[in-house]
Amino acid sequence: MVxxxxxxxxxxxxxxxxxxxxxxxxxxxxxxxxxxxxxxxxMARDRGLDPVVLxxxxxxxxxxxxxxxxLLTPLARKIALCERxxxxxxxxxxxxxxxxxxxxxxxxxxxxxxxxxARVVMVGQNFRFGxxxxxxxxxxxxxxxxxxxxxRSHALVGDATGPWSSTRAREAIxxxxxxxxxxxxxxxxxxxxxxxxxxxxxxxxxFPTANILDAPEAFPPFGVYAVLIDRLPAEGERGxxxxxxxxxxxxxxxxxxxxxxxxRLEVHVFDRNEDLYGARLRVHLARxxxxxxxxxxxxxxxxxxxxxxEEARRALEGITPDPEAGSAWA
Numbered sequence: 095m096v097x098x099x100x101x102x103x104x105x106x107x108x109x110x111x112x113x114x115x116x117x118x119x120x121x122x123x124x125x126x127x128x129x130x131x132x133x134x135x136x137m138a139r140d141r142g143l144d145p146v147v148l149x150x151x152x153x154x155x156x157x158x159x160x161x162x163x164x165l166l167t168p169l170a171r172k173i174a175l176c177e178r179x180x181x182x183x184x185x186x187x188x189x190x191x192x193x194x195x196x197x198x199x200x201x202x203x204x205x206x207x208x209x210x211x212a213r214v215v216m217v218g219q220n221f222r223f224g225x226x227x228x229x230x231x232x233x234x235x236x237x238x239x240x241x242x243x244x245x246r247s248h249a250l251v252g253d254a255t256g257p258w259s260s261t262r263a264r265e266a267i268x269x270x271x272x273x274x275x276x277x278x279x280x281x282x283x284x285x286x287x288x289x290x291x292x293x294x295x296x297x298x299x300x301f302p303t304a305n306i307l308d309a310p311e312a313f314p315p316f317g318v319y320a321v322l323i324d325r326l327p328a329e330g331e332r333g334x335x336x337x338x339x340x341x342x343x344x345x346x347x348x349x350x351x352x353x354x355x356x357x358r359l360e361v362h363v364f365d366r367n368e369d370l371y372g373a374r375l376r377v378h379l380a381r382x383x384x385x386x387x388x389x390x391x392x393x394x395x396x397x398x399x400x401x402x403x404e405e406a407r408r409a410l411e412g413i414t415p416d417p418e419a420g421s422a423w424a
Contacts, residue, residue, distance in 0.1 A: 097184060113184075114146065115212045116131065117216070119149060120172060120176065121167060121172065122172075123167060123175040123279075125251065130216065131180045137214060144211075146183070146185075148207075148210065149186070150187070150188050151169050151187050151190060157194075163260070165311055166279070167311070173187070199228055199234070200224075202224050213242070217245070219231065219247050221247075253277070266278065268312070282380055283379050286326070289370045301399050304360070306359040306375065307356065313357070316346070317343070317385045317386050318382075318384050319343075319344065323340060323361060323376070323378070325374070327374075339363075339406075340362050341361075342379075344358075344359050344386070349388050350395075361377055362403070381406070381409040383402050
């Protein structure tokens, strides 16, 4: 199990004698998740304990043979968002493999929660744990009374449509409803990755692009988007830096490569002309402009990209970075 603690070196402790542990996948760290973390932090502060998030990597569904959902946030991003939500929060990442999944509920409580110094454990109402999902809230509560921790169930938080959830955010993204996804997540959904060498086709028509393959996050429908771009820190650096705003195409580029099947994200950053090869970018999808389409030739494509760029500029007017955010555009 790997521990991360905001603002301190690994191995340092606060000197307190126990923890409030909140357990979950926390994919996307949406507004409901943040409400739970804030509740755990308040309880920890009131009781003189440390707040801890226990999460899992990879997603348990990948190991248990179920279809894993597309991720809203890769692990490093999820950790950063947790730490931003609650300063001083400790994030513990349990490596979820077959051996971990085979633990009995008792072993999980004794070893995992015991190692974390749990005095209070917070879980969702439908929490299951242990081999074959044998443990439920009642079993955790029974083990807690025996092992010395209190068990709490956190309430669902949401709006008039229903509880905020990772599933609801994924569904909004999948249908291209970026505004609904932002209401749930509390920020724009983003795709990230390392810029790879492209075919330089964009440069020849006046719109040089940074090309990202294999972004790990959940995709919206293929199309053109107004975007906000962060440059992620290289090794030894700290913090995302604002790169700018721009327009991006997500898809398979049917005009320039009709046989392509592997999607890519092509990002044109407005008013900048620099080589971004090898840079790590996070691209926030602020507005859907149009679906991806095939044009008769490069001249028609160039004219449409110019129109897309103008529409993207209008869509992004007045948007400024947040210097306090874990992402420059969060």
